[in-house]
Structures are given as structure tokens and as C-alpha cells.
Amino acid sequence: MLSIVKSMSLMGLEGYLVEIQVDVSSGIPCWDIVGLPDISVKEAKERVRTAIKNSGYDMQSRKIVINLAPADVKKEGSFFDLPIAIGILVCNREINEMIIQDTVFIGELSLDGKLNKVNGVLPMCIEAKNLGIKKVILPIENAYEASVVDGIKIIGAMNLEEVVRYLNSEIDITETKINLSELFNDQNAYQLDFSEVKGQEHIKRALEIAAAGGHNCLLIGTPGSGKTMMARRIPSILPDLTFEEALEITKIHSVAGKIDKDISLITNRPFRAPHHTISSVSLIGGGRIPKPGEISLAHHGVLFLDELPEFNKNTLEVLRGPLEDKTVTISRLNASLTYPCNFMFVASMNPCPCGFFGSSDKQCTCTPQAISRYIGKISGPLLDRIDIQIEVTAVKYQKLESGKQSESSMNIKNRVNKARKIQQNRYKAESIFSNSQLTPKLTEKYCKLNQECKSLLELAFDKLGLSARAYSRILKVARTIADLEEKENIEQKHLAEAIQYRSLDKKYWKN
């Protein structure tokens, strides 16, 4: 007898429907799975057989042929276990054929019949809903994640027996539902806050500007000066996530298998801080069948590279394209996939190999050549994509005690939100969203300078020895500062402040 069970699979970030066609007939007992399965799918045979047996159903000795349609696309993963088992049980007349129409099954089986968590459930359910499927049955650990999709019934089951009894109407499993607005109210629970950082007002200011304009930034400072601590707090001042953005983030994390079982939607901006031994493949994504890398996991959030010069040079260079395009296309033999990667790039580094150049506590032991060589490890084109460079110095203990109360992230975020709104309104016609995305042509259009500003900038280039590539960076940052003050035009003071954020252009680095 033949049965057809619906399931889903993944192509990059998108799900697609897979029909599991199971035929059980008399003949020499054997199993065959066709439809370009890879090893993990082929192994389903043993898991399914044992799970059915251990769930108390009769596994008859028959000839079983399984086809995964469409048969010309390679399939991998263990989420076909459940639909295959259901298909066999339908053929064995344990389940009524009619009841499984309009239902999608996703899940991996253990030998004892338990349903295990699988990756990528969210994009599958989104696609299922678009195809008009009414019901999805999946492992209970994936239920919360899938329940974000509105208009489709999500049933989370513990084990195979439960699924069969549910289908036969012997038991009832309540549909998993969540309240989206409640989720979003919860998102302010980001644990880290700028109010915990004492002093360092100039760094906070620089990061506020960076967040407001979406500028990439580089923190240069001595060990223990608080670079990492500050960077970790950047997500707390970034503008609130919209539902669409949250869904996109969750999709990527779902495919990568990075979602906890009690989380349905990622409502905080991600903060990814890979170690400097990371390979270029795990940074931008890849693998035989491409998986999203760190830059995609940081989509709509922050990618923080600590100790930038320690990263492999080739690894850093692969960032150049994605930083401009905001997407990354990975081509492999099996597939060519595009993942989004619109992140804010934050990096930190020491000013010199010993780390104490410019420190008042400890003498730097590096020669000027060693310092320029160290700075030179970061290629010019990469530095070109970083608008704000700022030096961080350690705060002494006594100073931590005194001084005024530090501002909370909430206050900073309000200002950032306002500045972002202004930018979005201004760039409506240009299909960009923030000052950091201004092209040279648009910079000319939106960052007009009056005579006073022009002469200041000329003086700055002359006196401070700024490099030519600093020009448009300064203009963009000045534009953001003006937006933070809700000013129509860039004024001299905005420009003067923007010049402060070009630390690496200062003369003392160029020995």
C-alpha cells in the first residue's frame, strides 16, 4: 500500500515542501530510500524501525520503498524520521490515511520512540503556512519556536506513540500558542546596561553616535581598559527590533540550531563575539551544504571582534564584501545560498604589541616600528569601512567612586531612536536607512558644508595630517552628530567633534 506524508526541508533560509512517499508491499524484506538522501537521511531506516517497534507497534517484514520528492534536490538532516514512521504506520493501517492530509510532520526519532529537537523549524513553518498547510506536528522542544507563525496549528509531541494516539483521536494535545506583544514587552530585559559603566563618558558618546548612525567602530586601548565591557553593552542602546527583524534573526538562528527550547522569538539584538582563531568559513558561513556563519548570526545586531590584529589576515579580508553588501552569497557544489548579514561591526585592539602605548600607568616597551607594524596588520580597505576609531584608557579606582551618576542605556536609546527616525525620513527616496550607508554621491547631497565648516576641515587636514580616506568618514559621522542634536545642517561644532573620532589618523601613529 502507498501513503504520502508531507514534510519540510531547508534551502538556505527558506523552507520547501517535501513529500514522503512510502510504499509497503510484499516481497523480500528490505528498505530503500531514494530521492538524493545523504547519510543522515539514510540512517533514518534504523531509527524508524526500532522506534516503531519500541513504541509497541508491529513492524511487519515487508519490502519498503521510500521516495523523497522532489527527487532531484539533495536532502540532509534527521527531520524526516517522523514523517517516514508515520508513512509506514499509515501503510500498516495503524493510522487513518485521511487524517494526515493538510498536516506537516517534522522530527527526529530516538530508538525508544522519543521525538528529538531539530534545527530550522521556523522557516519551515513559515513556508508551510504559505502553502496553506493547517497543522504542523513536531517535537515539543521546537513548539515554542514554531508558534511565532500565526495562522497555523502547532502541535508539540513528546514521542511517536503520542503522535499516533493524537492522530487516532485517542488523546488530545493542546495547540502551542504565544502572545507576541508580551514577548516584545519582555525585550527590555537586556541584562547589560551602560549605567553600570563608570566614567568613560567619551567612549559612551562615541558608541551613542555609532549606534545612531549605524557606524562601524574600532576601540583602541590598553588591556583592561574596558573595551569588551563597553562593546557588550552596545545592543542595549540600539533601536528596538521590529517584528520583521526579529523574525529574520530567529530564522537564521533556527537554521543554525542556536535557539533554546523555551525561546520562541529572539527579541534582543544578537551580540556575536567569535574568538580570534575563527576560520573564514565559520565567520562568513559555509560547509558542504552551506550554513550561516557568525556574520549572519549577528544580523541586525553586533559583530564584535576582540583583539582584531590577532585574527588571521585572510579571515578579516573576507569581511570586506559582506560589510558593503549586507548579504553574503556562499557557493558550494551542492547549493549557492544567500544569507543576510546587516550587522554593526565593532572591533577592539591594543595600541601596540605590549599594549601600553599611551598609558600613564605603565611604560610602553615597543619601538615605533613595532607599533606601526602592529597597526598595519589591519588592512587599509578594512579600516576604510570603519567610521569611528576611538582610544579607550583605563579609569583609575578612585575615579570610579566619584562623579555623577552614569546615564542608563534607556536614555541613550531614546536619543538613538530619534536620530534614526530622522535618518529614515530623510533617506526615504534613497533606499538606505542610516548615515553609515551613504555613498560618495549621496554624501555630497546630504552632507553639505558651509564656508566656515569647509575651512575648518581644510585646517584639520593640514594640521592633523588626516588621510584622504578620512574625509567622507568625518562627514558621515558629523551628519549623525547633527541628527542627534536634531539639526538640519552640519555645523562647525559637529564637524569638530567628528574629527575627534579619527584616532588612527593622528600623527603619533605614523612613525
Added chain:
Amino acid sequence: MKIIDITNSEYPKQLLKIKNPPNKLYVEGNEKLLNNISIAIVGSRNCSEYGVEQAKRFSKIIASNNITVISGLAIGIDTVAHETAKQYNGNTIAVLGSGLKKIFPEENKKLFKDILESNGCIISEYDPNEDVNMENFPKRNRIISGISTGVLVIEAAFRSGSTITAKYGFEQDKKVFCIPRDIGVSNGVGSNNLIKKGAILVTNPEEILNELNIKYETNNIKLESKEIIEQNEEYRKVEVEIEKEYEDIDKLISYTPQNIQQISIKSGLEISDINQKLTILELKGLIKSLPGNNYVRV
């Protein structure tokens, strides 16, 4: 390029007196300087802001009194000494530890050209194509001290090249001068040890001139420096009068480096305000930014 043999009359007389004079010198530029009265100014490559200031101050007075400034074309104090001497139309000699065609360090190639253009002189005991070899650098220090009348050490770390030059200076019966440095600063250990060993502690460039019995016109120098101070003050007054709003920040910055956080706490101003005023003050040439967000008065 010229080769001056030890038998040549142009060979520096001072150098004949030392224990192991080089057999021949390769000379580029004005060889007449070699027999002038001269002071060697040597110091740390990894010098501090203070070292740079003092090197400028001493080199300026020495060079403007027609005394040749000798150094080793290294980065740090050496570079400052050469440059300042040039700036005040003085004479300067660089003694290389490598061949004249193999300039080290790379970044001083321009300085090499500049010295020759300003009628200075560059010498080496090595064949022009002799490669850069670190072992040769301490050896050339005997020539630096050998051709000079006195040696001035500014900022020397413990067992550094500068202390070697000073050691040769003692051996060759030259006057060795030394600028003191704070206890506990690594750049001062060598200098302070030299003072213990009998180097002459100097705090004013005029003291060197006195010690070497060189007549100098007191008025001339004093007047000049006074003029400059006055000019500077006037300049500053004019600027400050124009920009009243920058006064509060300007006042806070002194000659010892101040961190931006200190400035922020002391002034009580918004950080955006401070950032912007610091840029303007720096552009006006009133203050200077140092590594690590430190600012110092110029």
C-alpha cells in the same frame, strides 16, 4: 661621496686621538664640519615627550651657537637632534653604523637627504654597500663620541646604545653631559647611572657652552628666547580673545599630559562639548593630542 684616509689632512683630528680610529671614512656632504667644535646628542629611540622637548631645547641653543650637532640618524632623540639643528640653520653630522647606501632606519631616508641639502655631513666607516648589521651599531658609537668635543645624553635606558656612547666618551677623555630623569622611569635609569659615574649634570644648554669654554652672546640667546615667549603669549592672547568659549578648556590643560576623563571631570561640561573644543584648540595649535586621549599644552 668621498673617501678620507687616516693619512689625509682632512681626516678629523679628534678621531686620531682615540684608541682604534677607523682606517678610512666614507663621507657624503660637507666634510669641513668634521674638524669643527661639536657636541654629540644621543638618546633613546623610544623616547618620551619630555625627552623630545629637551632634545629640541638643547639642540637649538647648541646649533645656533655654531657648534655642530652630531648624532646617529636613529629614530627618537637622534632624529629630533638632527632636525632641530637643521631648523635653526646649524650644522649637523650623522654617523651611520651601516654603508652610506644602506640607510637605516628606512623612515629616516628623508632626513638623510635633508641633512645633505642643508649642507650637513654624513659619515660611515663601512663600505657604502655594507648591509645593516646590528653588531656594528655599538662600534660606530666610538666615532660619534670620538669626533665630538663633548657628549650629551638625553634619556638613556639601562645598558642602551647611548650609555655605550657615554662609556666611549669617558674612555676618550671627553666631557660627558647628562640630563637627569625621574627615578623609576625606565628611560632614566641609564642617564642617572651616568651621573653617578661622573657625567656632568646639566639642566640648561648654556651650561654646556660654559663648560667647553665657548663664548656665547648671552643677550642674543636670552633675547631670542624671550622674544619667542612673548610672541607666543601674544599669539595665545589674540586667539583666546577671539574665542571666549574655549577659555575654560584651554585653562585646564597644562604642560603635563591630561587625560580626557580628567578634563571632563574637572570642567563638568558635556563630553560632546569637550570633544569639539579640544579639536578646535588643537587646530589652533594651542594644545597637542598624545596617545591614549591625553592632551598637553604646546
